[in-house]
Structures are given as structure tokens and as C-alpha cells.
Amino acid sequence: MTTIYSQFAWLIPLLPLVAFLIITALGRSARAGALLIGLVGHLMALMLAVLIFLEQLGPGQRDFRQQLTWLRIGDLPLTIGIEVTHLTALMLLVVAIVSVLVNLYALGYMRSDPRISVFFGYLALFSFAMLGLVLSDNLLTLYIFWELVGVCSFLLIGFWFTKPAARAAAYKAFIVTRVGDIGLLLAILLLYWHMPEHALDFNSIQNVFQSGQGTAVMESGTVTLIALLLFAGAAGKSGQFPLHVWLPDAMEGPTPISALIHAATMVAAGVFLLARTYDLLLASPEAMLVIACVGAFTALFAATIALVQRDIKRVLAYSTISQLGYMMMALGLGAMGAAMFHLVTHAFFKALLFLGAGSVIQAVRTQDIHQMGGLGPRMKLTAWTFGIGALALAGLPPLSGFWSKDAILAAALHEQPALFAVGLAAALLTALYMARLFFLVFGGKRSEPGPVFESPGVMTGPMVALAGLSLLAGLIELPWSGAGRLSLWLTGSEAAHHGTALVMIVTTAIGALGIYLGWLIYGKGVVNRTALSERVPWLVRWVERGYDVDAAYRVLLVIPLQAAGRGLQRGPEALIGETVRRFGSAALWAGRLGTRLQSGQVQAYGLLAALGLLLLLVAVMGRGWW
Amino acid sequence: MLSAYLTMAALLFCIGLYGALAKRSTIIVLLSIELMLGAVNLNLVAFAKYGAAPALTGQIFALFTIAVAAAEVAVGIALAIALFRARGASRADEYNEMRR
Numbered sequence: 001m002t003t004i005y006s007q008f009a010w011l012i013p014l015l016p017l018v019a020f021l022i023i024t025a026l027g028r029s030a031r032a033g034a035l036l037i038g039l040v041g042h043l044m045a046l047m048l049a050v051l052i053f054l055e056q057l058g059p060g061q062r063d064f065r066q067q068l069t070w071l072r073i074g075d076l077p078l079t080i081g082i083e084v085t086h087l088t089a090l091m092l093l094v095v096a097i098v099s100v101l102v103n104l105y106a107l108g109y110m111r112s113d114p115r116i117s118v119f120f121g122y123l124a125l126f127s128f129a130m131l132g133l134v135l136s137d138n139l140l141t142l143y144i145f146w147e148l149v150g151v152c153s154f155l156l157i158g159f160w161f162t163k164p165a166a167r168a169a170a171y172k173a174f175i176v177t178r179v180g181d182i183g184l185l186l187a188i189l190l191l192y193w194h195m196p197e198h199a200l201d202f203n204s205i206q207n208v209f210q211s212g213q214g215t216a217v218m219e220s221g222t223v224t225l226i227a228l229l230l231f232a233g234a235a236g237k238s239g240q241f242p243l244h245v246w247l248p249d250a251m252e253g254p255t256p257i258s259a260l261i262h263a264a265t266m267v268a269a270g271v272f273l274l275a276r277t278y279d280l281l282l283a284s285p286e287a288m289l290v291i292a293c294v295g296a297f298t299a300l301f302a303a304t305i306a307l308v309q310r311d312i313k314r315v316l317a318y319s320t321i322s323q324l325g326y327m328m329m330a331l332g333l334g335a336m337g338a339a340m341f342h343l344v345t346h347a348f349f350k351a352l353l354f355l356g357a358g359s360v361i362q363a364v365r366t367q368d369i370h371q372m373g374g375l376g377p378r379m380k381l382t383a384w385t386f387g388i389g390a391l392a393l394a395g396l397p398p399l400s401g402f403w404s405k406d407a408i409l410a411a412a413l414h415e416q417p418a419l420f421a422v423g424l425a426a427a428l429l430t431a432l433y434m435a436r437l438f439f440l441v442f443g444g445k446r447s448e449p450g451p452v453f454e455s456p457g458v459m460t461g462p463m464v465a466l467a468g469l470s471l472l473a474g475l476i477e478l479p480w481s482g483a484g485r486l487s488l489w490l491t492g493s494e495a496a497h498h499g500t501a502l503v504m505i506v507t508t509a510i511g512a513l514g515i516y517l518g519w520l521i522y523g524k525g526v527v528n529r530t531a532l533s534e535r536v537p538w539l540v541r542w543v544e545r546g547y548d549v550d551a552a553y554r555v556l557l558v559i560p561l562q563a564a565g566r567g568l569q570r571g572p573e574a575l576i577g578e579t580v581r582r583f584g585s586a587a588l589w590a591g592r593l594g595t596r597l598q599s600g601q602v603q604a605y606g607l608l609a610a611l612g613l614l615l616l617l618v619a620v621m622g623r624g625w626w
Numbered sequence: 627m628l629s630a631y632l633t634m635a636a637l638l639f640c641i642g643l644y645g646a647l648a649k650r651s652t653i654i655v656l657l658s659i660e661l662m663l664g665a666v667n668l669n670l671v672a673f674a675k676y677g678a679a680p681a682l683t684g685q686i687f688a689l690f691t692i693a694v695a696a697a698e699v700a701v702g703i704a705l706a707i708a709l710f711r712a713r714g715a716s717r718a719d720e721y722n723e724m725r726r
Contacts, residue, residue, distance in 0.1 A: 600722030603655075607647045 005051040006064035006084040009135060012052075012092060015045045016099075016127035023121040034117035035107055038124050042100045045131065049089075049096035056089040057489075065137055065203070076198060083137035083202065086489050090340065091134045091272055094347050095265050097469070099127045101462035102260040105355050108459035109256055109362065119159060119254070126152035130265050134272065138201035139188045142273070146184065146237070149266045150177055156261060157253040169249035176246040180236015184273075187229035194218040194226075202276055209279035220284065227280055227287030230273065231294075238270030239321045240328055241298040245549055247321055251313040255358030258313060263320050263354050264347035271327045271343050278336050292332025296412075296422040299325030301547070303429035307436070308544045311367045312357045315437050318546075319393065320350055322426060326408055329419060335411035337487025342404035345473045349392040349401055352466035356386035359455040359463065360441060369437060374446030378453070381460045383442045385467040390438050392470040394431035395511040402507070403474035410503045424510055431511045435518020443523050631672035638665035650717045652706040656699060663695045 019041030023034040067081035103123060110116045129148035136142040151174075158170030192198050195208065234240070239247040250262050261267070274281060274291070281288055299322045306318035323346050330339035359382045360375060361367055376383040392399035395406070405427060412420035446452070454460070476486050521527045533540040542548060597608075638661055645658025667688045674684025710716045 601719055602721070603647050603718055610643065610647065 005055050009084045010082050012045045012048050013128050013131040015041045016124040020121050020124035034120050038120040042103050046096040046100045049092045053089045053093045081137035082135040088134050098264040098351050102256045105459050105462040106256040108456050122155050140200050153261050156257040157250045166252040169252040173246040173250050177236040180233045183229040184233025187226050190226050206279045209283050224284040224287050227284045231291050234270030234273050238267050238324045244321045248314050248317040251317050259351040259354030263350040268343050274331050288332045292329050295325045295328025296419045299426040300422050303426045305546050306433045312369050330408040333411045333415045337490050338407035341486050345400035345404040348473050349389045349470040352389040355463045363452045369440045372441045373444040376442035385463040388467045390434040394434045400470050400474035428510045428514045431514020432518050435515045436522045439522040628676040635665040635668040652716050656702045
């Protein structure tokens with residue numbers, strides 16, 4: 001098999017890196033130049049990604065690997081390498097497309113920001129890290145890029161660092177994901193320990209576990225432990241319960257960032273990581289069950305919170321958590337193809353929804369959905385594209401979200417009917433909260449005074465493009481077209497279960513029911529929308545606060561840790577500090593004595609020299625005596 | 627015989643050392659240094675005559691030392707006078723420029 005373009009895959013992450021370096025070197029004043037360089041770098045990366053994807057679409061296995069030795073520890077080489085497989089080619093394409101569109105959109109959204117060139121620099125750095133993460137051929141370099149995307153996320157959430165909330169959110173995102181990252185690091189260490197020849201590349205992992213040697217080289221308990229630790233890392237990045245708390249707060253960042261990092265690409269890195277090490281997960285049924293259950297729980301849990309949020313971006317953030325839960329559930333159920341399928345479609349329609357939200361926020365200068373309303377006629381393009389995204393998310397045919405969600409639910413019905421029920425409930429809530437969002441924002445009458453204008457073409461253009469992708473991305477895997485083309489292409493084996501007519505009808509009905517309910521409550525107003533919050537206000541407020549998970553963390557972790565810190569400060573710290581202070585003052589006194597010796601009197605120096613000589617003589621003589 | 631010379635020299639040296647370190651007058655300090663040099667010369671000559679390997683070298687050395695010492699005293703006195711003129715003081719403990 002010839003691979004022409006895949007040989008140049010290493011260029012894909014390097015192009016944004018070069019763009020980042022040039023933008024940083026140009027400094028803050030070069031606005032137009034920075035925007036142009038960032039855009040060109042991303043466009044070139046996208047072109048290459050498209051070429052590689054088309055090449056990988058060809059018949060046969062066309063995996064391409066390239067390695068160079070980075071370090072040599074003893075006789076153990078550490079390598080940096082890239083690996084182009086079907087999975088990475090697909091992920092590269094998705095990341096590159098969304099990056100370019102978000103870059104374009106940010107030209108409009110950030111146009112009046114004084115630090116726009118810094119923003120584009122960070123954006124390019126993020127693309128470098130994310131594309132590098134996708135292309136990495138071993139866990140070690142993946143981990144490096146994994147942390148690098150975390151840093152970019154931190155920088156971009158805190159981009160408006162003059163806002164205290166943004167600062168706090170940036171810290172929170174960094175620290176909470178770090179908890180998961182420790183799991184990933186431990187998993188890597190365990191794998192290093194147990195793998196034959198300490199191999200950490202995905203190919204070796206795949207070979208070991210695919211050939212069934214997995215249980216031969218390590219005990220099944222160890223495999224489960226590694227799988228669960230990997231999942232902990234993925235849960236931190238992908239906002240799975242109980243590490244989801246950072247994602248809603250991350251909405252303090254600029255909206256294009258929410259679309260790119262916190263909806264389409266970085267949060268999907270957890271799913272991607274598990275898909276990359278999927279053969280290891282398959283070797284541990286216990287871990288798979290845990291992943292499926294946590295995913296399903298997160299899907300339902302986050303969907304209920306999304307139902308009562310007032311901030312447009314927080315609704316979408318909880319929705320993202322919920323959809324990532326779907327993907328995790330699919331992974332846990334053994335349907336990796338379905339998970340990746342949902343990852344792709346979700347990347348498109350959720351990025352679209354965030355861009356639409358940004359367009360709305362810029363028009364009305366608020367994020368509270370209760371202060372919006374009636375925007376539909378004034379912002380037709382935004383309303384239409386947002387509507388397409390919402391329908392795709394709600395899972396109505398023939399939009400992309402329908403096919404991918406259908407694939408996941410079909411797998412759930414086949415494997416774990418209980419999880420199918422949970423998934424179905426989450427799907428109903430998804431349709432309901434999207435209908436609520438859409439009707440509150442675009443329907444009804446405009447309550448606030450002031451003119452509202454549609455966003456400029458540079459912002460609506462990417463939205464239209466993403467709307468097109470949201471409409472059509474479902475076609476890459478239809479339930480009946482050669483039985484799971486995407487799964488076959490990704491994993492080399494047929495998908496275990498195909499959507500049946502029953503599942504399709506049920507999911508469509510559920511989606512339609514959710515939207516109809518939403519329309520009744522928030523569109524037409526037949527049902528009193530405040531009925532529930534008047535009847536049980538504490539319940540609604542509790543859900544709105546995200547079930548007080550933050551408060552639980554505060555009580556269970558933050559306050560005890562702070563108390564322990566203060567205790568440590570009083571006890572050992574006081575002891576150690578006092579010792580250190582004593583040493584310090586001793587040195588000070590010694591110094592003062594030294595300066596007193598330096599009197600400038602020649603005779604005193606002479607006397608000291610004579611005494612020293614005497615001492616030396618005594619010492620030499622004394623040694624003879626003893 | 628040698629030990630008597632050496633004891634004498636040691637006594638002279640100690641008196642000179644005491645004077646050089648303890649006396650305040652610059653002139654006395656210079657005199658004391660001469661005393662120490664004298665002690666050294668005495669040693670040289672004593673070793674040259676009564677040492678383990680008697681040779682003329684020691685006495686020649688003593689002559690050299692006397693010549694150098696004369697030159698040194700000339701310089702020393704000149705310095706002391708110059709300092710006295712500049713500072714109006716002839717006491718060694720008032721000269722503490724090395725401190726600065």
C-alpha cells in the first residue's frame with residue numbers, strides 16, 4: 001500500500017505550532033498579520049487532513065507509522081512518533097474542520113478585543129496540541145499533548161482574566177482535570193511496568209490484547225485497574241460524573257473557545273483515548289460495565305441539570321456533558337464505532353450550537369435566556385442554523401444526531417436493556433431542554449428594549465457550514481448501508497448490532513415527544529411553565545445548582561484540606577520555621593562578628609596571622625606527639 | 627653553642643614581634659621590624675657557622691638581608707613621614723584605611 005499524504009502527517013500539528021510561534025513573535029500590535037497567519041496555518045493543516053482522510057478511505061489497511069528516538073534510558077529508547085490509522089485520520093479531519101471554522105468565526109466574535117492576536121496565538125497552540133494528541137503513536141507523547149491541551153484550555157478559559165469568575169473557572173478546570181490526569185499517569189506507569197519490553201505504543205497494546213496474550217502478561221485484576229485508571233483520565237477530560245464540575249464553569253471563556261475546546265475537540269479527547277486503547281478495555285468486562293454505567297448516569301444526570309439552567313452557555317455545557325456520557329456508555333457497551341460516530345456528529349452540531357449562542361450573546365449582550373425571546377425574526381440565519389443544531393441534538397431524523405444516537409441506543413438495547421431505558425430518558429430530556437432553549441431564545445416576544453442585529457457574515461458563514469455538516473454527517477453510517485460502514489472501517493470488524501426499526505421508531509417518537517412538550521410549555525404556553533418551580537421550589541433550585549456537587553466537594557474536600565493545611569501550618573511548619581529562623585539569625589551573628597574583625601588595623605591583622613601561625617605550629621607539633 | 631645563638635635570636639624575634647604588633651608609634655614599629663630582621667640574620671650566621679652543613683652561603687645571605695633591610699627602612703621612614711604630613715598623626719592605630 002502506498003501512502004503518499006500520510007507520510008506528511010507530521011506536518012499537520014507543526015503548521016499551527018509555526019503559526020503560534022510567528023504570532024507570538026510578532027507581538028500584540030500585529031493584529032491583521034496574526035489573524036492571517038493563524039487562519040493560513042489552520043487551513044493548510046485542514047487541507048492535509050482532508051487529503052490524508054481521503055487516502056485512508058481507500059481499500060485495504062493503510063496504517064502509517066513513523067518514529068524517531070527521543071531519549072535513551074539505559075537500553076530503553078523513548079520514541080516520539082506519529083501513527084495514521086483510520087481512527088486518527090477521522091479525528092484529525094474533525095478537529096481540523098472545527099478549528100478552521102472557529103478561527104473564522106472568532107475573526108468576527110473577537111474583533112473588538114484588544115488582545116485578539118494573543119487569542120489567535122493560543123488558538124493555534126491549542127490546535128497544535130490537539131492534533132499532536134490525535135497523531136501520537138504512544139501513550140507517553142499522548143500524555144504530554146494531553147497536558148498541553150489542558151494548559152491551553154486553562155489559558156483560554158481565563159482569557160478575560162480581569163473577571164474574577166473567569167480566573168476561578170480556569171483554576172478549577174485545571175485542578176479538576178488534573179485529578180483525572182493522575183489516573184492516566186498511573187495507568188501509563190502500570191502499563192510500562194507490565195507490558196512486554198515496556199512498550200507504550202498503541203500498536204503494541206493492540207497486538208498484545210487482540211491476540212489474547214493480555215491475560216498471559218498481566219493478571220486480569222491489573223488489566224481492570226489499568227482500564228479504570230485510563231477511564232479516570234478520560235472522565236476528567238470528558239467531564240464525566242463526578243469530575244464534570246469544571247465544564248459548566250469553563251463557559252466563562254470566550255464563546256468560540258467553548259465551541260472548539262469545550263464542546264467539539266478537547267472534551268472528546270477522553271473518548272478518543274479510550275477508543276485508542278480499546279483492545280485493553282475489551283479485556284476487562286468489569287471496567288467496561290463501570291464505564292457504561294458511569295456514562296449512562298452522567299447522560300441522564302447532566303440532562304436534568306440542563307433542563308433548569310438560565311445561562312444559555314451553561315445549558316449547552318451540561319448538554320455536552322450529557323452527550324459525552326452517551327459516548328462513554330457506547331464505549332462501555334462495546335460499540336466503539338457508535339461512540340466515535342456520535343463524537344463526530346456531536347462535534348459538528350454542538351460547535352454549531354455554541355457558535356449560534358455566541359451570535360445571540362453578541363446581539364443581546366446577555367447570557368440569561370429569560371431576557372432573550374423573540375429573536376427569531378430579527379436573526380433569521382442564526383435561528384435557522386441553531387434550530388438545525390437543536391434538532392440534530394434532539395435526535396430527529398434525518399439529521400446526524402439521530403443516526404449516531406440511534407446506533408448507541410441500539411447497542412444499549414442489545415447489551416443492557418436497563419441502560420437503554422436510561423439512554424431513552426436522557427434522550428427525552430435532551431429534546432425537552434433543547435426545545436426550551438430554542439423557544440425561550442428565538443420564540444415569543446422580545447421583552448427587552450433595544451435593537452437586535454444579525455451577526456456579520458464571517459460569523460454566520462461557519463455556522464451555515466456546520467449546519468450543513470450537522471445535516472449530512474449522519475450519512476457516514478446508516479443502519480442499513482452495508483451494515484455499519486464506519487464501525488467496519490474503524491475497527492476492522494462488523495458492528496455487533498444494527499439499529500432495528502423498533503429502536504428508530506422509539507427514538508424518533510421520544511425526540512418528537514420531547515420537542516412537542518417543550519413547545520407546549522415554552523412555545524405555546526399551554527402548560528404553565530412555573531408550575532413546578534412554584535410547587536417544589538427547593539427541588540428546582542437544587543437541580544439548578546447542579547445537585548450541589550460543588551458544595552459537596554467544598555464540604556468533603558476543600559474545607560477539610562484547608563483545615564489540614566492550616567493545622568500543618570501551625571504545627572510542623574512552626575517548628576521547621578523556627579529552626580530555619582534560628583539558623584538565619586546565627587548566620588547573621590556570624591556575619592556581624594566577621595565584619596568586626598575587619599577593623600583595618602594592620603597590627604590586628606598581624607596579631608591574628610601570628611596567632612594562626614602559632615595554632616598551625618601547635619597542630620603540626622601535636623600530631624608528632626600523638 | 628648553636629642553641630645559645632638560637633635562643634638569643636628567638637628572644638630578639640619575640641621582642642621585635644611584640645613591638646611590631648603592640649606599639650602605637652610608627653617609628654617604634656619600624657625599629658621592632660629591624661629587630662626581627664636582626665634575629666633572622668643572627669640565625670643565618672649561626673647556622674652558617676655551626677649548622678649541620680656549614681657553608682659561606684648563610685653569611686652572604688645575611689649581608690643581602692642587611693642591604694635590603696636598609697632600603698626597606700628608608701622606604702618605611704619615608705612612608706611614615708608622608709603619612710604624618712598628610713594625616714597629622716604618627717600612631718599606627720589611627721591608620722585604618724584598609725577598612726574602606
